[in-house]
Amino acid sequence: GVRHEPTNKIVLDLERLYDEASEDLAYVARYARAIQQQRGDYNGRVLSIRADDLRALAIVYDISPSGLIERLNEHGVLVADPRAFFAS
Ligand code: C2E
Ligand code: C2E
Ligand code: C2E
Numbered sequence: 001g002v003r004h005e006p007t008n009k010i011v012l013d014l015e016r017l018y019d020e021a022s023e024d025l026a027y028v029a030r031y032a033r034a035i036q037q038q039r040g041d042y043n044g045r046v047l048s049i050r051a052d053d054l055r056a057l058a059i060v061y062d063i064s065p066s067g068l069i070e071r072l073n074e075h076g077v078l079v080a081d082p083r084a085f086f087a088s
Pocket of ligand 2: 041044047049081083086
C-alpha cells in the first residue's frame with residue numbers, strides 16, 4: 001500500500017501571511033505573490049514552496065533556512081499538514 005511519509009514540504013498559510021502586518025515577513029509575502037503569479041495559482045489558501053526558494057529567502061534575511069522556518073512558525077504562517085488544514 002501507499003506509505004505516508006511525513007513530508008517536510010514548506011506550506012504557507014496565505015491568508016495569515018498576507019494579513020501579517022509585520023515588516024518581518026514582507027519579503028516572504030512578496031515572494032509568495034510572485035510564485036502565485038508564475039504558477040497562475042491564485043485561488044489557493046495555501047502555497048507549497050520550493051526548498052530552493054526557502055534557501056534563497058533565508059539569504060535575504062541573513063539567517064539559516066531552519067532559522068527562517070522557525071521565524072515563519074513564530075508568526076503562525078506555516079501549515080504543518082495541509083490536509084488536516086482543510087479538514088478543520
Ligand atoms: P519550470 O520550473 O520549468 O516548471 C514547469 C512546470 O513543471 C511547472 O509549471 C509545474 O507544472 C512543474 N513543476 C516544476 N517543478 C515542480 C515541483 O517541484 N512540483 C510540482 N508539483 N510541479 C513542478 P508551473 O507551475 O505553471 O510553473 C511555471 C514556471 O514558473 C516554472 O517553470 C518556473 O519557472 C516558475 N515557477 C513556478 N513556481 C515556482 C517556484 O515555486 N519557484 C520558482 N523558483 N519558480 C517557480
Ligand atoms: P498535500 O500536498 O498534503 O496538499 C493538500 C491540499 O493542500 C491540496 O489538496 C491543496 O488543496 C492544498 N495545497 C497544497 N499546496 C498547494 C499550493 O501550492 N497551492 C494551492 N492552491 N493549494 C495547495 P489537493 O490539491 O486535492 O491535493 C491532494 C494531494 O495530492 C496533495 O496533498 C498531494 O499529496 C497530491 N498532489 C496534488 N498536487 C500535487 C502536485 O502538484 N505534486 C505532487 N507531488 N503531489 C500533488
Ligand atoms: P512536490 O510537487 O511534491 O515535489 C516534491 C519535490 O520533488 C520537489 O521539492 C522537487 O525536489 C521534486 N520535483 C517535483 N517535480 C519536479 C520537477 O518538475 N522538476 C524538478 N527539478 N524537481 C521536481 P521542492 O522543489 O522543494 O518543491 C516543494 C513543493 O513546492 C512541491 O512539492 C510543489 O508542491 C511545490 N512546487 C515547487 N515548484 C513548483 C512549480 O514550479 N509549480 C508548482 N505548481 N508547484 C511547485
